[in-house]
Amino acid sequence: MSTNRIPGARPRPGVVRTRLxxxxxxxxxxxxxVIGLATTFAMAEEGWKVAGMGKVSITDLLLMFLYLEVLAMVGRYLKLGQLPVRFPLYIAMVSLARDLILRFNESTEFHLLALCGGVVMLACGVLILRYGQYRFPSPDDGENGAVE
Incomplete structure (x- = not known):
């Protein structure tokens, strides 16, 4: 088979798919x-802010934990090429908890209830995912349906 292309001929779908x-x-x-570098920069910036103030609050720790979760998510995706749905759920739970702590004194009762309800719903989602992964393991989950 010749590799010479006929002028005006369209490339084969397999070649286009491979290039795409x-x-x-x-x-x-x-x-x-970019996400990893931006997260690292933001975490360093937060660290400098905390060092400059000379004290650490729980909201600072939760923000740094959020940064670490994002970095762990990027690292896992780079390493394994897959991302469990649980990671963004954990990040969302910590984010809601941080918002709850930051705005506790200035929030309405409805806002506080909504934040707490959101955390509970996300936690239930994680439980459902973990149960489903344990009860109905996929071949990628490892032996005995082990959940990471």
């Missing part, structure tokens, strides 16, 4: 690098 997948892979990697 390659391009998307590069864009995905670049996006992950």
């Amino acid at each position: 997948e390659s391009f998307l892979g590069v864009v995905e990697l670049a996006g992950l690098v």
Whole structure:
């Protein structure tokens, strides 16, 4: 089979698909690098702020924990090429808890109840996901349906 192309001929779908997948892979990697660098910069900035103030509050710790979770999520995706749905749920729970602590004195009862309800709903979602992963393991979950 000749590799010479006929002028005006369209490329084969397999070649286009391979090039597109390659391009998307590069864009995905670049996006992950940008997210990782931005998160690292934000965490360093928060660390300098805490060091400058000379005291650490629970909201500062929760914010740094959020940054660590984002970095762990990026690292896992780079390492394994997959991302459990639980990671964003954990990040959302910590974010709601941080908002609850930050705005406790100035929030209405409805706002506080909504935040607490959101945390409970996210926690239930994590429990359902973990139970489903344990009860109905996929081949990617490892032996005995072990959940990470």
